[in-house]
Amino acid sequence: MTPRLHRRLTLAASITGAVLVALDGTVLTVARPVLQRDLHASVAAVQWAGTGYLVTVAALLVFAGRLGDRYGHRRVFALGVAGFAASSAAIAVAPGIGWVIALRVVQGVAGALLQPATLGMLRTAWPADRLAGAIAVRTAAIGLAAAAGPLVGGALTAHFGWRSVFLVGLLPAGAALLAVLAVPSAARPAAAAPGGGLDLPGAALLALALACLVQTLVALPDSGWSAGTALGLAVAGVLGLALARHERRTARPLLPPALLRSPAVAPPLGVLLATSAALQGVLFPATYYLQDVLGLDPLQSALRAAPLAVAMIVAAATSARPAKRHGERAVVLVGTVLVTSGALLTARLGPGSGTVGITVCFLLLGAGFGAVMATATALVVRGASTGEAGVAGGLQQTALNVGPALGIALATTTTGSGDPGAALTPSALAMAALAAAGTLLAARLPDGTGRAPESVTRP
Structure with missing residues (x-):
């Protein structure tokens, strides 16, 4: 072949x-x-x-x-x-x-x-x-x-x-x-050859911590802040601390310290977490805004939000060329700025907002997130050696699973007990701040296209 x-x-x-x-x-x-x-x-x-x-x-x-x-x-x-x-x-x-x-x-x-x-x-x-x-x-x-x-x-x-x-x-x-x-x-790479064993205790601690965290975040919009919510977050925190202690002591950790400290892996993971949280944290109240405030039916709401999907697809598909020419950091920075701008403009939407204003908000959000997702993912995967590509891919997927749950939970907290659609402005402002934090992380990304830490063996 x-x-x-x-x-x-x-x-x-x-x-x-x-x-x-x-x-x-x-x-x-x-x-x-x-x-x-x-x-x-x-x-x-x-x-x-x-x-x-x-x-x-x-x-x-x-x-x-x-x-x-x-x-x-x-x-x-x-x-x-x-x-x-x-x-x-x-x-x-x-x-x-x-x-x-x-x-x-x-x-x-x-x-x-x-x-x-x-x-x-x-x-x-x-x-x-x-x-x-x-x-x-x-x-x-x-x-x-x-x-x-x-x-x-x-x-x-x-x-x-x-x-x-x-x-x-x-x-x-x-x-x-x-x-x-x-x-x-x-x-298989030498680092992944049989004989080293799997870090099963670390895997169990990480799985329990993430399961507890995600379940608590997913349940928060319905249950609100309660003793159960505080307990869930506390248990997840304790399990996280136990995991960190275990990973420092074990000979073959599930989460290699060098991978987590890599400037080509940790910052883009943070950017993916922040931007995916910001995007979903805006979309959650925006859906209620379209239907409850503007009185649109579900199909009309979906059509109003369609520019987001279109912009995301186009931005993701075309992100590799500017990243190669100007560097991944520049593309991710532009993407996070677009997400921040889209969230800020969404905060200005009200009962009298027209189709053009809503479309611009969704275009900015989609284009920004598409560029960030594709480029930051490439950084994470390429920043890992071939022997740790699976762990890097797992971390990237984890960030994109936890981020939306976190964003919706934060939006719900900002909204309080009121109508999510009516509380679009404070939620969107909070998500803009979160996306801006992603911009600060993006500024720490390596400049240029960089090189992989380990050469790829071509078939």
Whole structure:
């Protein structure tokens, strides 16, 4: 197999796997009310079908990335895709909501396996100087899938019922498996060779800390600040401290200190966390603003917000060229400034705001986040050695899972007990401050395109 064909098949498998997860997360949203009625389930039970998946994924991403580093990203990816497809098919024939929740947790395990592997495979197969372009295409595909998901989910649910939503991913799963099985196995880096052992205590502590944190953040918009919220955050903090203590003492830590201290990894992870939180923290009250303040129906609201998805896709797909010419730091700085500006302009929206003003806000938010997501992801993945690409990919995915939950929780805190739509201004201002913090982190990124810490062995 020629190197070019190897890279293209790897990219195709990576994109298809990432799209599979993105599509699954968005098509389900519009199907939940129908699922609830069909299975005679409570609102809380249906919410757990989403929460159980989200918590499971967030808890296992980094450990799954380490498994890819040790046993090969191709194998872990194939296992994750097969598990994701099998659990999706099983949910489609589930007899009750209890089965749906349990199978969504299983699906979360599979999703955690395949997501870091999509980046690990790219890091192994693509030369460092061309990696950003491959990741930009992957990011744009994710944005397209996320934008198309509600439309696909709505059409399927309306004509074939909620069970069809879980079958839509079987075709891309099959395509991803065919693509990755056609790629020959690459030799594992020496750092990931068998014999060193896995940091299972560290993996357990990290999983528990993240699960507790994400569950607390996800529950906060409904439960508000309470003793349970404080307890959840306190437990997550204690587990985090225990993890830090353990990682300093163990011989082979799950989170390598050199990776976490790398200027090409830690700052872009912080930028991804801050900007994804700011974006979702603005979109949460903006959705209520469009429907409750402006009186738009869900379809009209979706059309008003469509420029965000379009701008994100275009910015992500075209970010590699300016990053190569002007450096990743410049592109990420521009992206965070655009997100900050979009949040500030959103704070000025009111009952009399017109379509043009709303469109400009969404364009700025989408363009900024698309550029940040693609470029910062390339920095994180390229900043890790091939033996730690899975852990780096797991950290990147963790930031993008925790960030939205954090942003919505902060927006809810800013809103208080009032109407989220009416409280758009304070929420958007708070998110602008968060995005500005991301700009400060972006200023710490390495200048120029930089070099990978370890040469990539071409197939």
